[in-house]
Amino acid sequence: MGESTMDKNQQAISLMKENKYQEAAALFNEVIEQNPGDPTGYINFGNLLLQLNETERAKRFFEKAIDLDENAATAYYALGNLYFDKELFSNAQQYFKQAIENGLEESDAYFMLGMSFKNDEQIKFSLPYLLRATELSNNDETILFQYGLALAQLEYLEEAEKTFHQVLKLNEDHSDAYYNLGVISLFHDNADEAMSYFEQALEIQPDHVLAANGKKTVLAFLEDQE
Template sequence: MDKNKQAINLMKENKFEEAANIFAEVIEEQPNDPLGFINFGNLLLHVKDYQRAERFFERAIELDQHAATAFYGLGNLYFEQSSYPKAKENFQKAIELGLEEADVFFMLGMTLQNEEQFTLALPYLLRATELDQDDEDILFQYGLTLAQSDHITDAESVFSNVLKKNPDHSDAHYNIGVISLIHEKAEAALTHFNEALRIQPDHLLAANGKKSIEQILNDNE
């Protein structure tokens, strides 16, 4: 088996020290190949050794200025540290260099979402849903950003699609409950808040929503 693949498999098994030793061998054997540095950088990022991870990604870029996955790695590193302008710059660079994977579009969308640039985040999150149609988390975040951009009807449709994939998605139920309230459908909202609480009993937002609706319903009796 290729040493890079072997080390990646060890990472998946949480055998980080063994994986690091193999990545070090790869770099020693192929010092001009950026892939070893990228993979080692990803391992260091995973164990939150941000300073060293940054150096490995930057070394990969020195070796190949078109190494899209190195820019993606840097984007993740800066995102983890809440350095959103730097994260955005590197995710955009990775996309410009041809990285066409759901994760990079999703992470760029999430970066913009964290900067409260919801409208700008939408096309990237939409592209992520197109590239990975099975990922309910990507779909949910797209729906959330639609709601934050005041595209309420579209958001409701997306949250409904999340529930088709996973009927026990408590946050999707909660958000449909909120939208039902906006549409003055108190009974429907209560149903969704109750479902959110059934799935996640400590869902404070759903509990507060339920309490508010019950108060409204009692006042109308």
């Protein structure tokens, strides 16, 4: 790949970040014309089309990239995201798996594969991928929180509790982490601790409906005890 092509790709990506889509498209077009056998231009153009919500056209560009190079991991990843956004989770799973198999050993790929299973209500299958994502990116509160949720849904409460505390170390204002710790405390019949967590969630986010309901549940329970 010639120096000028690399430069054009970089230039076009910069233009995309500045929302100058037409100029970026013209450059990507030149890249494709100069290197019709290289998948990179097609992948970049596909990402541009996604930004413009031209999903069907984007899909064709990613598929063309895979035709040119069946190991084009980022094209598989892009198609995974495309199907994920359409809520076609089993399609998304296939593409994220192929992205990983073709060398995209990144936390985002494992995270999205895990979320594809989770959103498809196959939480047990999501767990190893979400775990791997946390290992590759242990300071990402979104990944940690979703891993904690999956653990909690599968009733691995001790691990879930540890994970939500890790989330709070990264972001002490994570109201959903406090809420979920409150729910776990209720499972352990620790009403006072649950109340404390629900109140912390509400302090951060006064309109946290679930935490408000949790607090009501605890209050009703405590009144019954009197």
